[in-house]
Amino acid sequence: MRYSFVASIVLLVAMLSGCVHRQFITQPYPRWGEEIPIHQADDASPLLLRILQPTEPSNALACLLLVHGMNEYMGRYSEIARYFAQRFIVAGFDLYAHGLSNPILQRADRALIAGAAQQEVGDAYLAQIPLYDLEPMKQDLSHALKQLIISCDEQGESDKPIFIVSHSLGALIAASYLLSTQNKSESARRVQGIILLGPAFSVTEVPGWRGWLANPLIKLSFHAEEHFLSPQNESLPLLIINQIVSLIIVPLLDGIFEVLSWPGLRTLFTPATPDWVVDYLTDSEHEKARIRADGWFIRRALLRYVKAIETEIIHFRHHMSEFAIPYYLIFSGRDPITPSWGSEDFAQLTLQNHPDNELLPLPKLSHHEHLFSSQPLRNEILKKIEQWLDRRRLSWQHEKMTELQN
Template identity: 60%
Template sequence: MTTPYCKFKIADFKFILPLLILLSGCMHQQYVSEPYPRWGEEYSIPRSGDNPPLILRVLSPLESASPVACILLVHGMNEYIGRYGDVARHFSNQFLVAGFDYYAHGLSNPVLQQAEKALNSGVGRQDVSQAYLAQVLLYDLELMRRDLDYALKKTIQICDAQVGSKKPVFLISHSLGSLITASYLLQMQDKEEESLIRRVQGVILQAPGFAVSEPPGWRGWLAGPLIKLSFHAETHFLNPQNDSLPLLVFNQMLSLVTVPVLDGLFEVFSWPGLRYFFTPTTPEWVVDYLTDSEKERSRLQTDGWIIRRSLLRYIKGIESEIVQFRRHMDDFATAYYLIYSAHDPITAAWGNEDFVNATLNNHQDNAYLALPELRYHQHLFLTKPRRNAIIKNIEQWLDRRLAAMKHAETEMQ
């Protein structure tokens, strides 16, 4: 259970120093009292160095049914794959479905992992307030991309072993998980990992983190201009745009001053001692924008497996990753189906619109679903009518993609 002691908090993607100074210093305690919600068969994946194994969860169709393809689920920022059990069970009617907790999240977080062991041994509720400190090495998304690489390769291995043939693999990702997934696939293109790219035949991007947040209400009025300033400076830092000479000079001077100062301060405020006062905590308003389900909102508010704080260096690193991805997203070649809500303040819609405009024609099966009336961020956790409609859209896109692949194979014969 999460117990906040400060009303004024900021959300996951806030990159603004003045607001942090104004609203930080919140006391925060968090506990877990229920075991981690496991699903599927567990596979242990060795990691490099002294890192503990990565756990991959796998659900297969009934023994009498052969999966038409394989799916890897990639969760969002500060959440965990255990809460996707119902989603995995639904897709496992047709597909082999796998999922994992990437670095510093879920059971890949040492604090949460130890808490789960204690609960399973019969010890009472566990204090997991310090779980966010596992983010200390997260200067960018590289460690998460590494775990995605482990999980994807293991999923392909299991898929081939269980099915007996090389079925196509799809990724279903959410929010920050979509940024991790998209940037990973873009890297694989650059590395010319043809065998891997050939197996990944499509990706579902749900509310992808291709833009910074736009907090609602008075927070947006206060923080909006500062968020845009930080993102603008990061975008132009050592990267001239097609601007007139005066504007080019101004943007470069602004970025050369702003970016190093913010990077330095965010790093200092992530140091031991200082981070206790300057680490932002997820605000209460975020839950209202995650889902329209009152039941799910109540569950989210008491879910101790969700990390409630984020080190500033991690937040700043995410902003830099968004900027870096946007510089190269025109080259994204994997077939995709993108879903976003037009009024989602957690990952602003303009990031999705920019991505679609830059990439829609890169593959004949690329498609998107813009939900103009919605503000919600987690589409697979909405109430049933909306959730079922979105899942049906995803399944229809997967069916079209599989049909197109089958047609292409027939044409080649």
């Protein structure tokens, strides 16, 4: 039975993989805003924070930090940054192993700037090797947030509210970071709200015929991980069964995913992004074409990294009822990349935690990247986000006045 399960996992990896092609970039990284290097203590390359300000920065109403999703990069958010920079100070950065935080892509960018015609970047996924967990990404978020606060305080009032606008994996990282630091970190306490766009609070459900085999195995893995040494509200017989299943499956899966991430095996077994994923990223055919042609996207995900994401989702779900930061949650009802049940579970446990918490469910939509929707939907969503930021900012000002009066 164990060998047949291992064979099924290997088959699943093969089925979910897209075709692996050589990948090239021909244009330098699409920069926007002022680039501020944040030097790290371990002599690594500096984290690059880019900041875009209104014409009169001192008139900015608040400061926003954009956090992108899995395998994309902040450079593609230039239009989003410019929209919000009409009224806010806007910052963004590339998460660990993404964009210019990826050493392979960073070297390619330098070569293109120096005059090279193209650079091969098919091995950019190898920057994911250290990601046994998502702590490096949370650390980057922490560094970026601290630098944004410094830059924000230099413009007029020294206590402008900070907001985070986060997407998919970036939303999971931001929410998990805030949950773990909301009563401990001064920089986290400055955050007065977060926009959660299609947050990765659930695991992917593969659409179509591929899902017939893939989804039961994905759900079994998730169920086992969620119950592993963590009893739920269940009867004693069911608890015993779940723990036995988890104690068998979890170490086995962890071992398989780790071995398949080793040198010599990872080239063969690291899955490429399946074609169906792009079809569900956006409802805009123009954006789909841009994504398919964009070499700055990382097209493969090391299995060790995939497992780290699943582990982070489960850890967050175990504690998410304690999430106290005001939020605006936007999700598509038919999104297979981060299915809606994750957002619905989160909302059910946390909606009453703050009066400014709001939901924008889009039950008929199936695409994942709301900020890259077709028009006029894109502008409608941007406007709704802006309106929530204004409502939350006014509420925060009222809270401050009440505290002063008391």
